[in-house]
Amino acid sequence: MIFSTTRHANNSDAESLPVGYNSTILKEFVDTLEDLEDAQTLDMGPVCQENITFFALRMGRHYVCDMFLRLKREKRKELQPGNGWKHLDYPDRNFDGIQLWDLCDHLEDDDVSRLVELCYTMLRATGLLMLIAFENKPASSIVNSFVIGQDYRVDIRPQPHLELPWEFRHNRALTSLLSNFTIVRSFRYHSGIREFLFKKPGGFRD
Amino acid sequence: MLKRTKKDENSTPNSVGDTLEEKPTPSSLGPTVGQERYSGEETTIIGERITIEGSIRGEENLVIEGAMKGTIEMGKHDFSIGPNGRVDGEIHAQNVSIDGLFKGTIKALGKVAVTKKADFNGEIKAKSFSVEDGAYFKGVVELDREAHKKSEATESPREPSSPEPAKQSVIPPNDVKMEK
Numbered sequence: 001m002i003f004s005t006t007r008h009a010n011n012s013d014a015e016s017l018p019v020g021y022n023s024t025i026l027k028e029f030v031d032t033l034e035d036l037e038d039a040q041t042l043d044m045g046p047v048c049q050e051n052i053t054f055f056a057l058r059m060g061r062h063y064v065c066d067m068f069l070r071l072k073r074e075k076r077k078e079l080q081p082g083n084g085w086k087h088l089d090y091p092d093r094n095f096d097g098i099q100l101w102d103l104c105d106h107l108e109d110d111d112v113s114r115l116v117e118l119c120y121t122m123l124r125a126t127g128l129l130m131l132i133a134f135e136n137k138p139a140s141s142i143v144n145s146f147v148i149g150q151d152y153r154v155d156i157r158p159q160p161h162l163e164l165p166w167e168f169r170h171n172r173a174l175t176s177l178l179s180n181f182t183i184v185r186s187f188r189y190h191s192g193i194r195e196f197l198f199k200k201p202g203g204f205r206d
Numbered sequence: 207m208l209k210r211t212k213k214d215e216n217s218t219p220n221s222v223g224d225t226l227e228e229k230p231t232p233s234s235l236g237p238t239v240g241q242e243r244y245s246g247e248e249t250t251i252i253g254e255r256i257t258i259e260g261s262i263r264g265e266e267n268l269v270i271e272g273a274m275k276g277t278i279e280m281g282k283h284d285f286s287i288g289p290n291g292r293v294d295g296e297i298h299a300q301n302v303s304i305d306g307l308f309k310g311t312i313k314a315l316g317k318v319a320v321t322k323k324a325d326f327n328g329e330i331k332a333k334s335f336s337v338e339d340g341a342y343f344k345g346v347v348e349l350d351r352e353a354h355k356k357s358e359a360t361e362s363p364r365e366p367s368s369p370e371p372a373k374q375s376v377i378p379p380n381d382v383k384m385e386k
Contacts, residue, residue: 159339
C-alpha cells in the first residue's frame with residue numbers, strides 16, 4: 001500500500017491518506033454497463049474531469065450532478081440536506097448505473113434513506129449502484145474525489161473547497177440502508193476503503 | 207459594448223439577431239480575453255452591461271461578458287463566457303470555454319472547457335472536455351467516441367516497438383478481502 005505524504009495545511013496531525021488502488025468494483029461496474037446498448041450513467045460528484053471523460057467515452061450518455069457541492073451550499077445556507085435532493089430531478093428508470101462514491105459517508109441516516117430511495121427510482125431494473133465508504137475517520141473533513149486512472153486504478157484527490165461532516169457506518173448498517181437493493185459484491189482494502197456494488201432487483205433491463 | 211481585440215477596417219460586423227440593447231459602458235470594463243487563446247484571430251467581446259435576446263452568428267471568436275439568451279452559431283470559431291457572463295441557450299462553435307453561468311446545450315467540434323468559477327447546467331456534445339475541480343456542474347456529457355477509437359487505433363502500432371513498463375499493483379492480492 002502506498003501512502004501519500006500530503007497533509008492538510010490546517011491540521012498538522014492529519015493522517016496520511018491512502019492513495020492508489022486497483023478497484024475491482026469499478027471494473028465490474030464498467031464491464032457490466034459497457035455491454036449494454038446506450039447505457040446511461042449518473043455520477044454524483046465531486047466533479048472530476050478524469051472520471052467524466054472516462055465514462056463519457058464508454059457509456060451512451062454520462063450525467064453528472066455534483067451533490068457534494070450542492071450539499072455544501074445547502075449547509076452554508078443552513079438548510080437541511082434534503083433541500084439538495086431537488087437537483088436529482090431525473091426521470092424514473094433513467095439510469096443503468098449510479099456512482100455515489102462516498103456521498104453516504106457525509107449524510108445522516110434519514111438523508112441516506114432518501115438518497116437511496118431516489119437512486120432506486122432513477123435506476124432501471126438490474127441497474128447498478130456503486131459506493132465507497134471509509135472505515136477510518138479521515139483526519140480532515142475535506143472531501144476527496146476518487147480519480148479513475150489506467151487499468152481501473154483509483155487515486156484520491158482532496159477537494160479543499162469541499163468540507164462536509166463524516167459519518168461512520170458498519171457494513172451491516174450501510175447494507176440495511178440499502179436493503180431494497182441486492183448486494184452484488186463488496187471489498188474491503190487494508191487502507192480502510194470499502195467498496196460496494198448493489199443491483200436493483202429485476203429480471204431484465206426495463 | 208462590443209469590443210474587438212484586433213482592428214480590421216474592412217471586416218463586417220457580426221450579425222446580431224432580434225434585440226441588441228447597448229448601454230453606456232465605463233471604460234473600466236475592459237476585455238478579459240486570454241491573448242494566447244485568441245492570438246491571430248479577431249475576437250469580439252460583448253460587455254458586461256449588454257443583454258442580448260435572439261441569435262448570434264459569427265465568423266470570428268466571441269466572448270460574452272454580459273447576458274445572452276438564444277442561439278449562438280460560431281461555426282469553426284471559438285466562443286467563451288467570461289466570469290460575469292450569463293448565457294441561456296444553444297451554442298455551436300469550434301471550442302467553447304465557460305467561466306460564467308451557462309444553461310442550455312453546447313455542440314462543439316473541438317473542446318469544451320469549464321472552469322471552477324463556472325455554474326453549468328446543461329448538455330455537452332464535443333470531441334473533448336475538461337472541467338476544473340470545484341465547478342458547479344450539472345450536465346450530460348457526450349464525447350466523440352469514434353474519434354477517440356480512431357486516435358487509439360492510430361497510437362496502437364507504436365506500442366509493440368516500445369516495451370510496456372511493468373504494471374505495478376499497488377495492492378497485493380492478499381490486501382483485498384472479498385466479503386461476498
